[in-house]
Amino acid sequence: MSFYVYAFLYLPKSSLALPKGMEKEVELIPYQNLAAVTEADVSIEAIQETDEKLLQAVLNHDRVVREIFQQTSILPLRFGNAFAEIENIINHLQDNQQKYVTTLTQLAEKVEYTVTFSPVSPPSNLESSNARGKAYLLAKKQRFQQQQAFQTEQGQQWENIRQLIFKDYPKAVWKNSTEGGIKQVHLLANREAELLITKHLPTWQTKCSHWQITLSEQLPPYHFV
Numbered sequence: 001m002s003f004y005v006y007a008f009l010y011l012p013k014s015s016l017a018l019p020k021g022m023e024k025e026v027e028l029i030p031y032q033n034l035a036a037v038t039e040a041d042v043s044i045e046a047i048q049e050t051d052e053k054l055l056q057a058v059l060n061h062d063r064v065v066r067e068i069f070q071q072t073s074i075l076p077l078r079f080g081n082a083f084a085e086i087e088n089i090i091n092h093l094q095d096n097q098q099k100y101v102t103t104l105t106q107l108a109e110k111v112e113y114t115v116t117f118s119p120v121s122p123p124s125n126l127e128s129s130n131a132r133g134k135a136y137l138l139a140k141k142q143r144f145q146q147q148q149a150f151q152t153e154q155g156q157q158w159e160n161i162r163q164l165i166f167k168d169y170p171k172a173v174w175k176n177s178t179e180g181g182i183k184q185v186h187l188l189a190n191r192e193a194e195l196l197i198t199k200h201l202p203t204w205q206t207k208c209s210h211w212q213i214t215l216s217e218q219l220p221p222y223h224f225v
Contacts, residue, residue: 003029003089004042004082006064007220008075008100011035019067022047022060029086031093034100037068038089044082069220073108075100076220107221111191114216115165115201117158117208119181122150154210158183161208168200173223186223193218 004021011030018026021039028035047057058079065076083089093100123146165172165185175184189196197215205213 002042002044002082002084003038003040003086004044005077005089006037006039006061007068007077008034008036008093008104009068009072010104012072016068016071019064021064022057026064029089031090032097034093034097036089036093037064037074039064042082044080065220069111073104073110074220075103075107075225076222078222103225107188107224109191110188110221110224111193111218112221112223113187113189113193113196114219115185115187115204116214116216117161117183117185118212118214119154120210120212122147150210157208157210161204161211164204164207171224188221188224191218 006021006026011028011033012035016028018028018037020026022042024039024041026037026039029038047053061079065074068074069076083092162174165187169185169187169189171188173186175186187196201213201215205211
């Protein structure tokens with residue numbers, strides 16, 4: 001019998017609403033003041049047999065972690081962690097108890113937010129017209145120069161905002177550029193996120209007019225464990 005592990009947490013003083021996992025309800029395996037969120041009889045090999053099964057398993061993993069995270073602070077594990085025996089889980093908690101307690105203390109009432117920066121398209125000043133010849137070529141050249149200047153300013157704004165975010169959130173985790181030039185940064189903040197929402201985001205948007213900034217919902221702190 002194998003035991004799939006979703007997360008570690010403080011052993012709760014009151015019962016949690018434990019969700020269904022991939023096939024059955026998850027359960028807690030305790031060790032002193034810690035516990036592992038587990039599901040019995042999950043075969044890593046079986047859930048990787050097809051892309052469809054793998055995708056569904058990943059989605060279920062994320063769902064379980066989020067549902068428990070809404071109730072208490074946790075150390076979320078990435079997809080794919082399993083132990084052969086309960087004793088192995090207990091031994092793991094025993095060996096890592098101090099580290100996990102320290103991290104859980106640091107993450108108490110903290111959540112992860114993902115801030116997404118989407119580049120704004122350069123304005124087009126070359127309207128469709130009946131311009132021909134030199135007038136058309138001149139307009140096209142001016143448009144190109146304006147777009148180049150816009151993109152240069154856009155790049156400079158991004159570098160400036162990176163420094164500003166690092167000042168406010170020195171532990172921020174940066175994600176490499178994605179398709180379409182979209183950039184993301186993962187932040188650790190209080191659940192209420194009052195400072196982030198009322199002060200930092202408006203300041204960043206003011207200083208970053210060539211980017212559209214959006215804030216994610218509250219997420220488990222995957223990038224900070």
